[in-house]
Amino acid sequence: MTGGAKRLAGRAVDAALTRGGYSGPGLTLARRSVRDWARVRLGPQLLRGSVAGLAVAIPRPGRAELIPIEVPLAGSGEVTVEVLASAISPGTERAQWLRLPNAQPLLPFRPGYSGAGRVIAVGDDVAGLSPGELVAVPRLPHSSVATFPAAWAASVPEGVALEQAALVYLAIISGYGVRRGDVSPGDAVCVLGGGPIGALALRLAREAGAARLIGVGRSTRHEAAAALAGAEFRLVGAGLTDVAADVVIDATGDPEAVGAAVSAVRDGGTVVLLGSPRGVSSAVPVREVQERRLRLVGAHVSALATEAKRADGDPFGALAHAFLAAVGDGRLPVADLVGESIDPREVGLMYRQLAEGTLTAAHLDWRRLPQDARQRRRPTLRGPLLPNGPSSVGPPVRAPLDVSRSPLRFAVVGCGDIGFTNARAVARAQNADLVLVQDAVPALAHAAVAAHGGQVVASLGEALDPQRVDAVLLSVPHDLHAPLIAQAADAGLHIVVEKPLASDLPSARAAVAATDRAGVTLSVCFPYRYEAAPTAARALLTQGALGAFRGAALVFHAEKPPSYWQGGFSGRATSDWRLSRERAGGGVMIMNLTHHIDLLRYLSGCEVIEVSAAARQEPGRQVEDEIAVSVRFEGGAVGTLLGSASTRGVPQSRFELWGDLGTLQLEPEARLYSERALPGLVTGRWNALPLDLVDERTEYLERFAAAVLRRQAPDVTAIDGLAVQAVVDAVYRSMDSGRPALVESVQASA
Amino acid sequence: MSAAAAVAAIGPAPVLVDVVGSGRLGSEIRRLLGARLWATTSSEPPDAVIETTGETAAAVLALERVAPLGIVVLAGPSGATGSLDLYTDLHVRGLVLVGVPFEDE
Numbered sequence: 039m040t041g042g043a044k045r046l047a048g049r050a051v052d053a054a055l056t057r058g059g060y061s062g063p064g065l066t067l068a069r070r071s072v073r074d075w076a077r078v079r080l081g082p083q084l085l086r087g088s089v090a091g092l093a094v095a096i097p098r099p100g101r102a103e104l105i106p107i108e109v110p111l112a113g114s115g116e117v118t119v120e121v122l123a124s125a126i127s128p129g130t131e132r133a134q135w136l137r138l139p140n141a142q143p144l145l146p147f148r149p150g151y152s153g154a155g156r157v158i159a160v161g162d163d164v165a166g167l168s169p170g171e172l173v174a175v176p177r178l179p180h181s182s183v184a185t186f187p188a189a190w191a192a193s194v195p196e197g198v199a200l201e202q203a204a205l206v207y208l209a210i211i212s213g214y215g216v217r218r219g220d221v222s223p224g225d226a227v228c229v230l231g232g233g234p235i236g237a238l239a240l241r242l243a244r245e246a247g248a249a250r251l252i253g254v255g256r257s258t259r260h261e262a263a264a265a266l267a268g269a270e271f272r273l274v275g276a277g278l279t280d281v282a283a284d285v286v287i288d289a290t291g292d293p294e295a296v297g298a299a300v301s302a303v304r305d306g307g308t309v310v311l312l313g314s315p316r317g318v319s320s321a322v323p324v325r326e327v328q329e330r331r332l333r334l335v336g337a338h339v340s341a342l343a344t345e346a347k348r349a350d351g352d353p354f355g356a357l358a359h360a361f362l363a364a365v366g367d368g369r370l371p372v373a374d375l376v377g378e379s380i381d382p383r384e385v386g387l388m389y390r391q392l393a394e395g396t397l398t399a400a401h402l403d404w405r406r407l408p409q410d411a412r413q414r415r416r417p418t419l420r421g422p423l424l425p426n427g428p429s430s431v432g433p434p435v436r437a438p439l440d441v442s443r444s445p446l447r448f449a450v451v452g453c454g455d456i457g458f459t460n461a462r463a464v465a466r467a468q469n470a471d472l473v474l475v476q477d478a479v480p481a482l483a484h485a486a487v488a489a490h491g492g493q494v495v496a497s498l499g500e501a502l503d504p505q506r507v508d509a510v511l512l513s514v515p516h517d518l519h520a521p522l523i524a525q526a527a528d529a530g531l532h533i534v535v536e537k538p539l540a541s542d543l544p545s546a547r548a549a550v551a552a553t554d555r556a557g558v559t560l561s562v563c564f565p566y567r568y569e570a571a572p573t574a575a576r577a578l579l580t581q582g583a584l585g586a587f588r589g590a591a592l593v594f595h596a597e598k599p600p601s602y603w604q605g606g607f608s609g610r611a612t613s614d615w616r617l618s619r620e621r622a623g624g625g626v627m628i629m630n631l632t633h634h635i636d637l638l639r640y641l642s643g644c645e646v647i648e649v650s651a652a653a654r655q656e657p658g659r660q661v662e663d664e665i666a667v668s669v670r671f672e673g674g675a676v677g678t679l680l681g682s683a684s685t686r687g688v689p690q691s692r693f694e695l696w697g698d699l700g701t702l703q704l705e706p707e708a709r710l711y712s713e714r715a716l717p718g719l720v721t722g723r724w725n726a727l728p729l730d731l732v733d734e735r736t737e738y739l740e741r742f743a744a745a746v747l748r749r750q751a752p753d754v755t756a757i758d759g760l761a762v763q764a765v766v767d768a769v770y771r772s773m774d775s776g777r778p779a780l781v782e783s784v785q786a787s788a
Numbered sequence: 789m790s791a792a793a794a795v796a797a798i799g800p801a802p803v804l805v806d807v808v809g810s811g812r813l814g815s816e817i818r819r820l821l822g823a824r825l826w827a828t829t830s831s832e833p834p835d836a837v838i839e840t841t842g843e844t845a846a847a848v849l850a851l852e853r854v855a856p857l858g859i860v861v862l863a864g865p866s867g868a869t870g871s872l873d874l875y876t877d878l879h880v881r882g883l884v885l886v887g888v889p890f891e892d893e
Binding site: 139140218293296311314315316317318319320321322324325326327328329330331332333334335336337338340341342344345348 | 797857
């Protein structure tokens with residue numbers, strides 16, 4: 039391909055990727071994937087085919103993810119391996135993640151050190167390796183498949199676990215440090231640093247014949263690892279001048295540890311700098327080095343590569359084979375160094391734990407991925423495998439409804455704005471019958487019956503006839519909720535009340551007390567729970583998709599026209615009760631945000647414990663049009679709720695909830711991001727949540743009816759209604775007083 | 789004494805050695821090195837550098853000039869401590885820094 043053609047092709051690829059939603063580091067990774075694909079498919083390797091898998095990538099600081107990769111099958115002098123375990127080098131990978139000095143690779147970056155797996159293909163001219171053989175491979179990025187020079191692979195002796203074999207590169211690094219120290223039989227060797235590199239250095243020094251070993255670590259948790267090498271253990275800061283080691287190996291990576299290393303070595307001895315110092319050493323004891331005739335030896339593994347270029351032999355291979363042989367015949371125990379088995383899909387979480395110090399040793403276990411995700415042969419020409427775009431979580435699976443029982447007979451009281459909609463939901467419910475319909479304005483009741491069925495009755499008393507109905511659905515002005523609930527309870531009917539439970543908390547409590555006395559079921563209509571996205575999200579959240587709850591942000595926008603205040607959105611029932619604080623209880627908070635408060639509780643599993651609110655209301659209205667609320671949840675999470683009834687143009691609302699492992703967004707997009715590996719989720723990516731149209735009110739009523747028919751508690755209980763009502767009352771107390779309000783205090787005084 | 793010890797610290801391998809410092813110690817070391825003295829016209833870096841000035845900056849320069857896996861001998865009257873980027877100056881290139889006590893001869 040000519041240079042001009044390449045540029046044209048590059049522009050076409052970029053345009054296609056940009057159209058596909060890729061940008062920034064994601065675009066770079068995608069472009070690289072296309073280039074790799076082109077190299078595999080359009081080059082001379084076309085005949086060889088390729089293998090697809092997954093690899094860890096760090097596209098930007100603080101983010102790690104699995105990306106699809108496609109590697110050519112082994113060519114001349116090469117071998118292709120299905121990686122089953124890859125070792126984490128805690129010091130280096132932590133430093134790379136934190137971008138510490140001397141550990142700032144260009145981004146995007148493919149991390150990884152060392153692994154082990156099964157050979158799946160060998161080049162024609164490769165001897166001594168065959169498909170199916172288990173090999174350890176140094177210098178391997180974290181990936182499920184890799185093709186590399188066959189000389190890198192070292193056979194894993196029988197009986198050596200793959201995660202132990204995967205430590206091979208760490209062992210090479212440590213072994214090189216021991217070698218650079220010229221450790222001789224009978225020497226005293228002191229190793230600073232209790233991580234895997236330090237522990238391996240101690241054990242390999244013993245292999246080299248060291249007679250006395252001293253391990254120095256920051257914490258007593260390194261003591262057991264030192265003991266396995268037969269070493270005595272000391273804590274950092276304990277004083278090392280009496281050690282007088284022939285060789286001191288500094289495996290800390292701390293630039294200031296050189297002083298301690300020098301203090302631990304005998305006159306004329308050797309200090310090996312094995313761990314990469316993450317910064318400048320401010321006080322290298324130069325005079326002491328001179329006066330005591332010390333040797334400071336740099337032992338970065340790249341120096342071994344320099345040696346390899348100069349020497350005829352293969353120093354990497356020699357160290358790898360020596361390590362594997364020692365592990366194989368039991369001389370070198372390493373089972374304690376493999377650390378936690380990590381699902382590669384949780385690599386972002388792993389790096390964070392590594393950075394926080396809560397994880398000190400680990401390996402990625404690629405066997406935890408489905409087989410077809412970690413290794414798929416691609417023998418035929420096909421399109422490139424791009425980094426995943428948003429994936430999709432399947433629609434929520436609901437338990438089938440039992441319709442064998444007799445339906446629950448409903449009366450619908452109130453047929454204005456939402457009452458008309460509620461009557462339709464009852465009519466549609468498979469396990470409910472719309473029997474009686476009543477409204478103070480008979481024309482509204484007749485319209486509802488004409489549309490949805492049932493029979494109009496003139497009075498409330500007739501509607502609450504326990505001989506004719508089992509339950510009532512109340513859709514009336516808020517101040518009528520409590521008295522009508524009490525009246526229906528007295529009649530022995532089960533009750534669904536349109537949200538809120540009542541106009542204030544004392545009224546709500548009185549209503550609940552009435553239902554408790556009557557032994558009937560009361561539920562508040564919070565149907566948002568039954569929409570497809572919240573249902574799917576809830577299922578994932580209960581599996582820990584977000585981890586520990588940390589925060590929520592919610593913005594609700596509406597533009598209620600002037601006519602709304604006289605007749606609701608539909609204008610079917612003329613009444614100004616919505617303008618009255620006494621009758622409605624409030625404005626946009628109680629009228630709309632109650633849905634969101636319920637949803638926050640439902641999804642987070644946490645109650646609001648404190649609120650601080652400020653509001654704005656239009657002249658001539660007693661209720662707020664705009665309200666801003668800061669909330670604190672039990673457990674420490676915080677959130678903001680912003681509601682408006684008068685936003686011109688009605689921008690999209692927002693609903694976001696996040697924890698330490700992920701984020702849920704229901705609006706403006708329904709999607710979930712999680713660092714947990716969960717069925718149906720792509721870890722470390724935004725997963726689209728289902729947006730299937732659900733008749734959520736009908737769903738809610740069917741589940742209410744099913745619960746009542748089975749004599750079980752409904753999904754949304756009176757307790758839920760009271761909890762939401764308490765938050766609303768606290769918000770209004772704060773709004774009125776200008777001070778934060780504790781929900782508990784509101785409950786105590788109600 | 790210092791000059792002989794500094795040359796001995798490099799070892800017997802046939803390496804080319806550069807010497808930093810034009811004082812008496814440096815001159816004596818150059819004399820002892822003979823044919824092993826690195827030629828300033830060489831296109832290859834020296835395998836070893838003997839630093840005789842005692843200046844930290846000169847020691848850093850010596851570490852930068854020496855070939856990978858090379859040796860730097862500190863033989864001059866050094867200060868008590870120095871600030872070094874051990875990663876860049878020593879670790880990553882596999883250098884060896886050897887101390888030889890300074891004695892005013």
